[in-house]
Amino acid sequence: MTIRQQTEEIEKNILHPCACLSSESRGRKRKEKPCEIRTCFQRDRDRILHSKSFRRLKHKTQVFLAPRGDHYRTRLTHTLEVSQIARTIARALRLNEDLTEAIALGHDLGHTPFGHAGEDILREICPGGFEHYRQSLRVVDILERNGRGLNLTFEVRDGILKHSKGKGDIFCSRGKSETLEGQIVRISDVIAYVNHDLNDAVRAGVLKRSTIPSRFFKIGESQSKRIDSMVKDVIYCTSSPDMEEIGMSEKMKDITYALRDFLYKNVYEGDVSKKEFRKARKILLDLYNYYMEHTEEVFREFPKEMTAEKERIVCDFIAGMTDRFALMMYEQHFLPQPWMVF
Ligand code: MG
Numbered sequence: 001m002t003i004r005q006q007t008e009e010i011e012k013n014i015l016h017p018c019a020c021l022s023s024e025s026r027g028r029k030r031k032e033k034p035c036e037i038r039t040c041f042q043r044d045r046d047r048i049l050h051s052k053s054f055r056r057l058k059h060k061t062q063v064f065l066a067p068r069g070d071h072y073r074t075r076l077t078h079t080l081e082v083s084q085i086a087r088t089i090a091r092a093l094r095l096n097e098d099l100t101e102a103i104a105l106g107h108d109l110g111h112t113p114f115g116h117a118g119e120d121i122l123r124e125i126c127p128g129g130f131e132h133y134r135q136s137l138r139v140v141d142i143l144e145r146n147g148r149g150l151n152l153t154f155e156v157r158d159g160i161l162k163h164s165k166g167k168g169d170i171f172c173s174r175g176k177s178e179t180l181e182g183q184i185v186r187i188s189d190v191i192a193y194v195n196h197d198l199n200d201a202v203r204a205g206v207l208k209r210s211t212i213p214s215r216f217f218k219i220g221e222s223q224s225k226r227i228d229s230m231v232k233d234v235i236y237c238t239s240s241p242d243m244e245e246i247g248m249s250e251k252m253k254d255i256t257y258a259l260r261d262f263l264y265k266n267v268y269e270g271d272v273s274k275k276e277f278r279k280a281r282k283i284l285l286d287l288y289n290y291y292m293e294h295t296e297e298v299f300r301e302f303p304k305e306m307t308a309e310k311e312r313i314v315c316d317f318i319a320g321m322t323d324r325f326a327l328m329m330y331e332q333h334f335l336p337q338p339w340m341v342f
Pocket residue numbers: 078082107108189
């Protein structure tokens with residue numbers, strides 16, 4: 001028996017009957033020989049962690065564009081926070097922690113530079129529209145490894161595609177992940193961002209502590225206390241012998257949705273962000289138009305076999321940029337370069 005087979009046996013013995021077992025995965029698009037050490041979900045997690053798109057999350061905006069301060073969240077630290085919250089919930093419920101972690105680490109790989117602003121602009125220009133969760137799937141299916149993709153399992157792909165609800169109901173059944181592990185990532189994403197974005201907005205001076213409704217602090221004065229309350233609520237509301245879905249109490253849902261609405265109104269779509277949106281918009285639109293006229297600069301970054309239309313490939317190129325790369329390219333293509341002659 002290989003180590004992987006032993007791990008699969010342990011999963012069968014200790015995980016909840018509703019957990020998604022790695023030995024029962026619906027598999028990969030291209031069949032592969034199983035690893036002798038790692039389960040299929042552990043392998044997916046490693047593939048995501050070692051991908052180039054994962055490393056680029058370091059320089060992509062969470063809320064504030066290319067922040068100079070060292071303590072602001074980036075997409076990478078957001079992803080790690082989501083992963084940690086999701087793993088805690090999965091382990092407490094005896095669900096598959098490896099599958100949960102793989103989905104969490106991959107969920108935001110398709111995010112554009114400049115956060116929400118970038119996504120809005122790509123939605124306008126990209127043929128067939130643009131949503132970051134669909135782009136995350138495109139990254140792992142096609143764009144990574146020079147057009148071959150990461151060939152992930154069905155369950156990880158499903159969780160990545162269905163992780164986001166935007167402003168919608170996180171718990172509605174439409175578009176919900178087929179696994180409980182995928183549903184954990186969806187709620188963990190929200191728990192992570194409503195708390196850390198509130199924290200960053202105060203740090204940036206966009207929100208004053210005194211103007212934040214006091215009801216949000218009823219579940220905890222500090223960020224860690226609030227996350228703790230939400231995580232415990234999810235665990236106690238879900239835990240049962242026949243878990244059908246991941247849940248949250250009505251009271252906690254109310255606070256979570258109210259906090260999310262408050263952040264949309266005052267931070268994501270507030271005056272400070274709107275001003276930055278206009279700048280991000282100009283940069284990305286100018287870059288799009290530039291690359292549409294200089295497609296050779298884009299195509300050399302993509303495999304020749306890629307058959308998508310030119311507009312789509314230019315959008316893939318722009319969506320993959322980090323904030324600082326987009327700013328660098330803008331400077332190179334649109335600003336006069338200093339003469340190095342004395
Ligand atoms: Mg996210």
